[in-house]
Amino acid sequence: MRDARIVSRRFDIPQIHTIEVARNHGAYEKLHWAFALSSDEIITMIHESGLRGKGGGGAPAGDKWSLMPLNDSRPSYLVVNCDESEPGTFKDRQIIVKDPHLLIEGIILTCYAINAHHAYIYIRGEYAPFQQILQTAIDEAYRAGYLGASADGSDFALDITIHRGAGAYICGEKSALLESMEGKRGHPRLKPKQKECEWYFGNPTLVNNVETIASVPFIVYDGPMAYRAFGTAKSPGTLLFAISGHVERPGVYEAEFGVSMMEYINRFGGGIKGGKKLKAVIPGGASTAVLTAEEAAGATLDYETLQSMRSALGTGGMIVMDEDTDMVEALKNLLEFYRHESCGQCTPCREGTGWSDIIVHNILEGTASSTDIDRLLQLSRTMNGQTICVFAPAVSMVIDSFISKFRDEFEAKLRKDL
Numbered sequence: 001m002r003d004a005r006i007v008s009r010r011f012d013i014p015q016i017h018t019i020e021v022a023r024n025h026g027a028y029e030k031l032h033w034a035f036a037l038s039s040d041e042i043i044t045m046i047h048e049s050g051l052r053g054k055g056g057g058g059a060p061a062g063d064k065w066s067l068m069p070l071n072d073s074r075p076s077y078l079v080v081n082c083d084e085s086e087p088g089t090f091k092d093r094q095i096i097v098k099d100p101h102l103l104i105e106g107i108i109l110t111c112y113a114i115n116a117h118h119a120y121i122y123i124r125g126e127y128a129p130f131q132q133i134l135q136t137a138i139d140e141a142y143r144a145g146y147l148g149a150s151a152d153g154s155d156f157a158l159d160i161t162i163h164r165g166a167g168a169y170i171c172g173e174k175s176a177l178l179e180s181m182e183g184k185r186g187h188p189r190l191k192p193k194q195k196e197c198e199w200y201f202g203n204p205t206l207v208n209n210v211e212t213i214a215s216v217p218f219i220v221y222d223g224p225m226a227y228r229a230f231g232t233a234k235s236p237g238t239l240l241f242a243i244s245g246h247v248e249r250p251g252v253y254e255a256e257f258g259v260s261m262m263e264y265i266n267r268f269g270g271g272i273k274g275g276k277k278l279k280a281v282i283p284g285g286a287s288t289a290v291l292t293a294e295e296a297a298g299a300t301l302d303y304e305t306l307q308s309m310r311s312a313l314g315t316g317g318m319i320v321m322d323e324d325t326d327m328v329e330a331l332k333n334l335l336e337f338y339r340h341e342s343c344g345q346c347t348p349c350r351e352g353t354g355w356s357d358i359i360v361h362n363i364l365e366g367t368a369s370s371t372d373i374d375r376l377l378q379l380s381r382t383m384n385g386q387t388i389c390v391f392a393p394a395v396s397m398v399i400d401s402f403i404s405k406f407r408d409e410f411e412a413k414l415r416k417d418l
């Protein structure tokens with residue numbers, strides 16, 4: 001596996017979060033050059049790079065940017081999604097703590113390309129201590145003239161404001177996030193029939209993940225082909241994969257798309273903790289279907305491969321489980337989270353997450369009936385495809401994967417042999 005560091009390339013430099021050190025290592029150096037490009041030229045570069053959104057869905061960033069009207073009478077906005085509340089996912093926090101000026105530079109380039117003069121960073125409520133580091137970097141960028149009325153001496157004006165969430169996972173979903181920013185309850189909106197941009201107080205808005213935006217400076221300065229030199233044809237570039245659970249070295253390590261999952265776990269994660277055997281891996285944050293050890297052995301870390309395995313790359317946050325893991329307990333743990341975090345708008349989700357949690361609780365307590373496993377599968381089917389957002393279908397996929405792959409463990413609990 002070759003080294004592939006785009007977003008994390010400055011992470012190890014001491015004090016890189018300060019503007020002085022960041023500038024000594026190239027931050028903001030080429031901004032004036034980028035300001036000589038047109039919006040279309042930058043958007044074309046993003047298209048050509050094949051950059052895919054790193055917030056979980058993998059949508060092509062160029063397509064989303066192209067939905068923004070460039071000559072609208074209304075103001076346009078960029079909203080950077082730093083809600084990062086999915087269990088197993090903790091990569092965006094590395095960017096804001098270790099290299100906040102990379103994110104700020106990405107925001108400046110993106111806003112210039114989409115003709116937005118105000119960007120918001122929506123940050124997870126629990127990230128208050130990291131927010132301070134980010135705010136200090138933003139203040140430094142204002143003082144140095146990269147933000148404000150005349151960014152880097154150009155005629156482009158840009159302000160950045162941090163908006164703190166209040167601890168609801170669903171506020172990471174882009175339309176719930178915008179509702180929350182508008183001062184309303186964080187409920188996902190109904191999806192429009194045709195593809196369009198998002199709307200913040202009725203104004204055209206682009207929502208992108210922190211890491212997506214932090215990838216922009218490399219693409220603009222080094223060129224789309226330099227980005228495409230990493231990864232696969234359909235999943236180009238790199239991702240800050242996170243690894244947690246039963247490994248020797250949990251953490252966040254950038255790798256190019258397409259590398260082998262096991263090679264990643266062994267090289268970066270240091271292998272399974274205590275030399276035990278692998279039992280299962282949740283590949284892309286808690287909302288992706290679990291893989292067995294055999295499946296993990298054949299998996300590569302890219303969107304297409306994991307989709308073909310009826311799971312998903314998601315955020316790339318891998319949760320590794322060793323041979324001693326109780327899979328019924330593991331599912332119960334996830335279901336408590338989903339039940340707590342369902343926003344409650346859709347009946348199949350509100351009721352389905354609650355009742356699934358109760359059934360698995362009963363299985364663990366030995367009070368479930370012999371038909372409860374199938375009842376759980378039935379319930380999970382009702383959550384798929386009938387809701388406003390993809391929260392419920394993701395829960396359904398997770399339940400199905402745990403039961404279809406580890407049914408013997410659920411049955412053993414019913415028989416009380418485990």
Ligand SMILES: Cc1cc2nc3c(=O)[nH]c(=O)nc-3n(C[C@H](O)[C@H](O)[C@H](O)COP(=O)(O)O)c2cc1C
Nearest residue numbers: 053054055081083084085172173174207208209212
């Ligand atoms: C329940 C739920 C939670 C989400 N949480 C996040 C999150 O914390 N951060 C994020 O960037 N995207 C999250 N997303 C995806 C966003 O809706 C959106 O697709 C993403 O921010 C777009 O950015 P990208 O195209 O750069 O990935 C979530 C989606 C769902 C359904």
Ligand code: SF4
Nearest residue numbers: 343345346349387389
């Ligand atoms: S699927 Fe669940 S989280 Fe999404 S809108 Fe419906 S109730 Fe809310």
